[in-house]
Amino acid sequence: MYGCAAGCGGPDHAVDTGQVVHLREDPHSIPIELRPYLAELVRRTRTVCGPHLVSVLAVGSLALRDYRHGRSDLDVTVAVEPSLPGPALHDLAGALAHPHLPCPAAGLELVVYGTDFLSRPSGTAGYLLDLNTGPLLPNRADVDAARSPAFWYVIDRSIAHQTGLSLFGRPAREVIAAPERPDLLAAIRASVREHSDGEGHLADNRVLNGCRSVVFCRTGRWMAKRGAAREVALAEEDFRPLIEAAVRSFERPRSSAIPLPAAAVRAFLTWVRERVDQTAARATGT
Template identity: 40%
Template sequence: MHPDVRQYLAELVDRARDLLGDGLVGAYAAGSVGLDAYQPGRSDVDVALVSADTLSGATKRALVAALRHEALPCPARGLELVAYRREVAAAGTAEPGFEVELNTGRAMPFRATYAADDRPAADGRFWYALDRSILHQHGYALLGPPAATVFADVSPADLRRLLVDALTWWLARPGPPGDAPAPGAEDAVLGACRALVRVRHGVWLSKVDAGRRLLAVDGLGFAAGATDGYADLIERCVAARRGGPPPGGRAAREFQRGVLDEIRRAAL
């Protein structure tokens, strides 16, 4: 773990424990930190807190005040923190189910959401169950028992439905016309690679590792038939994560649609 992130997470856990006391069951690094893929200057810090019981409105607001970037500067692009009740974390539900969500950082718009039902559908409600599935496999325990014993995985049917929702959401995002370079398309393509590897092999990998897995092991044929030309696209997306130019929008969308079609067929 990057030293700055380690120190930051230690302080974050101390502040959460000061506020929640014995009600804090555990704290877990997720996302790129949990997947050992943290990239300074690009990655976020993702954290899941688990509480024994429902948090009061005052406690939720106190967590936000204590952990927002202005109070505890995040060394990464930003902090994405979600708190769950222990019961929700263990349920394997496909619903958001969170107590409070905080997005904050030097390069991240501030957002605090105090109830799962307040999460706008247009912003995607699939993130949380997918994150808990990743935590089940790869959560890094900062405090408390191992993540695999705290977070249940979602069912295979719910997983495929959530991935269909996620890929549909990414495809609906606006982008430049034609095959002009599309900033951010590398994340969409490599996220699709990660979804495909999870469905085919049952494992969560980082975005870059998932792209490399498809290149090295699976090949790039979808269930509906062969698809040519995507090796260069994935290589370009991996390079874009290191500062190279983004891929073209048309090729990125074609690849995402191919992954979406395969996962839809798997769901049937």
């Protein structure tokens, strides 16, 4: 693990300031306040990784068209050839670390994978580099996937396979294999357990992630958090006031999130966990 706060000031020599990059994705798919940053992120990634770079993909809320400026993180997946030299990961973490590259969003969550790993379905974390950085995220650059909870990465790769936006290189569906359904449902169950515990998560995000999990179990498709919330609120009258309050909170900056009743959040997530368990049981015939 590389401690970015102390060691990711970034090797300036690794960044070619003469290169101009235009995002591959239709610019209208990317919020205007993010376009220069993402173009620079792609440029620096290309400079560091060189011919070993295969794809740079926008995933998460950007891919699901639900990015909230001041609230959402930027989720980016980078695919590289397995022949990428090991020191390049440290160089990339340095080149992209905030404030060396000032992040305009709440934070950047960037994950680098080898194409040999991405080409096969997997229920493991499997990354080469997991970089968190930005004004509202603690700086972290980790290269030891074995010690990270796998479920975050399995869900993110599933979303990326379905909806990832190609900023550079090959499209997401050509690079990222969809996780197998049992692995994905296990990851969703682990995610719900994590949000049920609540530590380190805003209450509104816990509720909205629960809504998204329920909609995925019903449809097999990932939906933006607010769209999933609307669907669940319409179908589940008992939870409607809580879900509507969570959406109102989500539309505010993180620093002014609305407190939600803890007992109601726990009851909702218990209900979500039951829905996920039922889907998993049907999938396995148990």
